[in-house]
Amino acid sequence: MPQIPTTAGGGPMSYAIFQLARAHRAYAAALLREMDLHPGQELLLMQLFDRDGQTQSELLESVGLDHSTVSKSLRRMQDAGLLVREPAAHDRRVMVVHLTDKGRAMRGPIAALWQTLEAASAGDLSKQQAESFIDTACAITKAIHSRALPHEESP
Template sequence: MPEIPTTAAGGPMSYAIFQLARAHRAYAGALLRKMDLHPGQELLLMQLLDREGQTQSELLESVGLDHSTVSKSLRRMQEAGLLVREPAEHDRRVMVVHLTDKGRAMREPIAALWQSLEGASAGTLTEEQAAAFVETAGAITDSISGRPLPQEESG
């Protein structure tokens, strides 16, 4: 890992998380590009593979991305033939998302992607180190998620 900049010296763990996230995202992005997917699209596909016929709002909530990102991703995925969006019977303003056969065929490639990413991520770790990392990462996520976001100054 590169040397920590002096301005980040007060947050060595946070800087390590930043470096880890950046490296992981870059590697995952390269794997996704080989599958003709953009980052985040695999998360939407995984949600739909687990539960077909979700509304856009349900998908938005399950993946934790913002509305414009999900909307843009779904549009691109529809153009690529991975899914279709149809108005719900109960409310024509609500869009329900369904996978196409091409989208359903992504199950195995996505599972292989996660397996490859896991191998690259945990390749030199022992089982105990990997388990401890998962537990620690969960604790850090809970700690951050439990805090209110700093308010932006308006002005």
């Protein structure tokens, strides 16, 4: 691991998480580029593989990305022929997202991408190390989510 900048010295674990996330995202982005996908699009596709016909709001909630990112991704994916968006029967203002045959055909390649990413990430770890990492990552995520964001704190 590179030397931690002195300013980050009070948060060595947080700096390590940042470095890990950056490296992981860069590797995933390179794999996704080979599939003509942008980061985050695979997450939307995976949600649709599990349950096709979700509303844009449901997708937004399930992947945890902001509205503009999801809208832009869905537009790009529609332009690429991976999905279609159509108004819901119950409310024409609500958009429902459906996979196309081309989108459904991405299931196998995306599963393979995740296996490749997993092998690159955890290939040198023992089963116990991998399980411990997952438990630790989940605990950190839970701890972060339990804290109010600075702009959400009351005065």
